[in-house]
Amino acid sequence: MTRDFSHAALLIVGHGSTVNPDSSRPTLAHTAEIRRRAIFGEVACCFWKEESSLRDALFFFQDASIREVYVVPNFISEGYFTQTVIPRELELSGRCTERVSGQVWNYCDPVGSHPMMTDLLLQRAHDVAPGVPEGETTLLIVAHGTSLNDNSAVAAKREAEKLRELNRFAAVLNLYMEEPPLVADWAKLTDTRHVVVVPFFVSDGLHSYEDIPVLLGIEPKAAGSATDRRSTAELFRQNPHKLHGRELYYARSIGTEARFADVIVQQAEAFAELKSGRELVEGLVA
Amino acid sequence: MSETAQHAPADWLDVLPCCVGEILIRRTEAGEFSLCHREDAEMESLRIEREAEAAAELARYDDSGRYRPLKTAPNLQHGWTLLLGRAEDARLALAYFYPGRAAAYQAWKKETLRITALRQTLARQTGMYRVAAGISDEEADALVGNFCKSDGGCLRTILWRRDAAGAVPSTLLPRVKFDPGFDQTGRGEAALPLLCQEACNLLVAEARKVVKTSE
Numbered sequence: 036m037t038r039d040f041s042h043a044a045l046l047i048v049g050h051g052s053t054v055n056p057d058s059s060r061p062t063l064a065h066t067a068e069i070r071r072r073a074i075f076g077e078v079a080c081c082f083w084k085e086e087s088s089l090r091d092a093l094f095f096f097q098d099a100s101i102r103e104v105y106v107v108p109n110f111i112s113e114g115y116f117t118q119t120v121i122p123r124e125l126e127l128s129g130r131c132t133e134r135v136s137g138q139v140w141n142y143c144d145p146v147g148s149h150p151m152m153t154d155l156l157l158q159r160a161h162d163v164a165p166g167v168p169e170g171e172t173t174l175l176i177v178a179h180g181t182s183l184n185d186n187s188a189v190a191a192k193r194e195a196e197k198l199r200e201l202n203r204f205a206a207v208l209n210l211y212m213e214e215p216p217l218v219a220d221w222a223k224l225t226d227t228r229h230v231v232v233v234p235f236f237v238s239d240g241l242h243s244y245e246d247i248p249v250l251l252g253i254e255p256k257a258a259g260s261a262t263d264r265r266s267t268a269e270l271f272r273q274n275p276h277k278l279h280g281r282e283l284y285y286a287r288s289i290g291t292e293a294r295f296a297d298v299i300v301q302q303a304e305a306f307a308e309l310k311s312g313r314e315l316v317e318g319l320v321a
Numbered sequence: 322m323s324e325t326a327q328h329a330p331a332d333w334l335d336v337l338p339c340c341v342g343e344i345l346i347r348r349t350e351a352g353e354f355s356l357c358h359r360e361d362a363e364m365e366s367l368r369i370e371r372e373a374e375a376a377a378e379l380a381r382y383d384d385s386g387r388y389r390p391l392k393t394a395p396n397l398q399h400g401w402t403l404l405l406g407r408a409e410d411a412r413l414a415l416a417y418f419y420p421g422r423a424a425a426y427q428a429w430k431k432e433t434l435r436i437t438a439l440r441q442t443l444a445r446q447t448g449m450y451r452v453a454a455g456i457s458d459e460e461a462d463a464l465v466g467n468f469c470k471s472d473g474g475c476l477r478t479i480l481w482r483r484d485a486a487g488a489v490p491s492t493l494l495p496r497v498k499f500d501p502g503f504d505q506t507g508r509g510e511a512a513l514p515l516l517c518q519e520a521c522n523l524l525v526a527e528a529r530k531v532v533k534t535s536e
């Protein structure tokens with residue numbers, strides 16, 4: 036990293052939840068980690084459903100030394116939140132918004148669209164099923180599907196395609212909770228002895244603790260609740276789950292991966308690169 | 322500038338000891354910053370924590386282990402004390418306990434805190450929250466009176482008005498709910514305010530529920 040961000044702030048935006056205590060955990064952890072690295076003058080996070088709110092963030096970074104703010108959505112894909120809610124609440128008028136003070140707010144791409152995502156999924160698959168031969172394994176990337184609000188299904192499909200191109204796993208499939216190809220059909224859709232499932236979400240929660248396990252058949256219905264930490268830890272400790280004559284490894288949501296912090300920083304760097312490139316070109320033309 | 326704002330310190334840690342919401346901040350003899358629940362001020366044998374990040378966990382659950390979706394609700398857990406060497410860490414811990422409140426306080430002191438009326442917040446909503454704007458004045462009066470009340474609801478001092486004409490947020494709330502000089506815990510001590518410059522998402526969600534049920 037060569038760029039100097041000491042006069043810049045980083046604002047990480049998460050969704051948050053009013054019912055799930057784990058929803059904001061990864062965003063808070065990535066924020067703390069990036070703050071520790073002391074790359075940016077200031078680092079903060081805000082949420083749609085928790086405090087600090089997106090509106091609160093309008094009063095952050097009041098120190099005159101902060102000339103720029105990089106806003107990075109901790110979301111899997113572009114969609115309703117990145118295109119409508121965040122710009123509206125943060126009063127962003129485009130990719131770059133200049134405030135009355137002269138401070139410029141740069142609106143970066145969401146973490147999920149970073150090319151490093153493929154690596155992280157691969158890494159997660161290895162971590163959850165160490166030593167399991169890839170050639171005898173099907174990797175399942177799971178997203179929600181049929182949600183009007185985001186393009187996470189498209190993002191999961193894109194990642195599955197990229198992983199398939201690597202030709203390492205016997206098969207790589209993108210499966211959805213609510214539209215075909217369905218998670219519930221995993222046993223029919225796969226024919227390898229080992230199956231690794233990675234939820235393509237930014238945090239653990241109801242979907243990864245309850246809904247997907249139920250659809251996979253590894254959790255008796257309504258056995259635990261998303262707030263019951265013991266039953267959720269058990270879910271991951273029991274790997275591999277043996278059913279339908281297969282060995283199924285179930286991973287935590289991809290967003291809990293510590294290297295997400297790197298992706299967040301890189302999204303800000305990528306934006307800065309793009310901007311300085313453009314300024315250079317405009318300067319040459321002028 | 323109001324008299325309260327004028328006399329208030331510029332920053333939360335400027336004058337110690339001080340109270341913010343349910344938290345008491347003191348300096349120990351060794352010069353450390355000590356944070357604890359105000360009701361635990363005289364307690365010995367409190368569990369000692371030494372990392373600012375511990376505040377995130379303490380703020381997440383109430384005494385019975387239930388998740389706290391609203392950090393300014395009067396249900397902060399008891400039984401801990403947080404000892405931190407640097408002011409920077411004390412600030413960070415307070416930002417976990419009361420996210421965004423110090424920034425709002427500083428902006429209020431500098432008179433740059435922009436206040437948004439409830440009707441404006443509701444009118445801005447899209448998607449599933451768009452219907453929330455349909456709440457009647459009477460319904461909003463009852464909702465805010467119940468949801469935001471300091472006793473069992475939320476310890477913030479409300480700065481916003483119901484509408485651009487300046488109607489009070491709720492006739493059911495005492496005047497002191499809008500007074501930054503008042504200790505919202507009801508303990509009657511000197512306390513720095515947790516300011517509410519704009520209705521939170523929880524209140525917007527409740528407004529939506531009210532509209533949905535009366536449909």
Ligand code: SF4
Nearest residue numbers: 469475517520521524
């Ligand atoms: S609107 Fe403000 S006072 Fe009311 S509950 Fe939300 S944060 Fe508290």
